Amino acid sequence: MHIPTLRHIDDDQCRHFLSAVELVGQRWSAAILLALHRGDTRFSDVRASVIGISDRMLAVRLKELVGDGLVERTIIPTTPVQVRYGLTPRGADLLGSLQPLVQWGQRWNDQPAEAATAS
Numbered sequence: 001m002h003i004p005t006l007r008h009i010d011d012d013q014c015r016h017f018l019s020a021v022e023l024v025g026q027r028w029s030a031a032i033l034l035a036l037h038r039g040d041t042r043f044s045d046v047r048a049s050v051i052g053i054s055d056r057m058l059a060v061r062l063k064e065l066v067g068d069g070l071v072e073r074t075i076i077p078t079t080p081v082q083v084r085y086g087l088t089p090r091g092a093d094l095l096g097s098l099q100p101l102v103q104w105g106q107r108w109n110d111q112p113a114e115a116a117t118a119s
Contacts (some may be wrong), residue, residue, distance in 0.1 A: 023068060024098060028053050028061050033087065033095050036071060041084040070094060 024030050028050060035049035047058050062085060065071040070091035076082040087095065 020094070021044075024094065026061070026064070028057060029065065032061055032065060033070065033091060036085055036087050037092070037095050041086055043083065043085070046085065052092070054114075060082060065091070 024033075031050045031053070035046045038049065040046045041048050043058065043062070046062075047053060047055065050058065053061075055086060062071060062073070065084075066073050069088055072086050072088050074084045074086070106108060
C-alpha cells in the first residue's frame with residue numbers, strides 16, 4: 001500500500017486542523033450535518049434521522065452548529081411558528097470534506113483488527 005508523504009505541517013496549520021477535528025468530532029455533530037444534507041429541515045425530522053439523540057442534546061448541538069456557521073436557523077412566521085434548519089455553504093463544504101473519511105470507515109470498520117493489519 002502506498003502511503004503519501006506528508007509535507008511539514010506548521011503550528012498554524014495544526015491549529016486549524018485540530019479546530020476542524022474538534023468541531024466534527026463532537027458526538028452527534030457529523031450525524032446532524034448528514035441529516036441536514038439529506039434534506040431533513042425540521043427539529044423532529046433531524047431527531048428521527050439521528051437515532052439515539054435526545055431532544056436536549058439535539059438542541060444543544062444545533063445551537064453550537066449554528067454558532068459555528070455550519071447550520072442556519074430560519075424562523076417561518078406561521079401559526080404555529082416553524083423553525084427550519086439547513087446547511088450553510090460552510091457546512092456543506094465541511095460535509096464534502098468528510099466524504100473520504102466516511103469511505104475509509106466503510107472500507108475498514110467492518111473488518112476485525114487482525115484482518116486490517118494483515119492487508
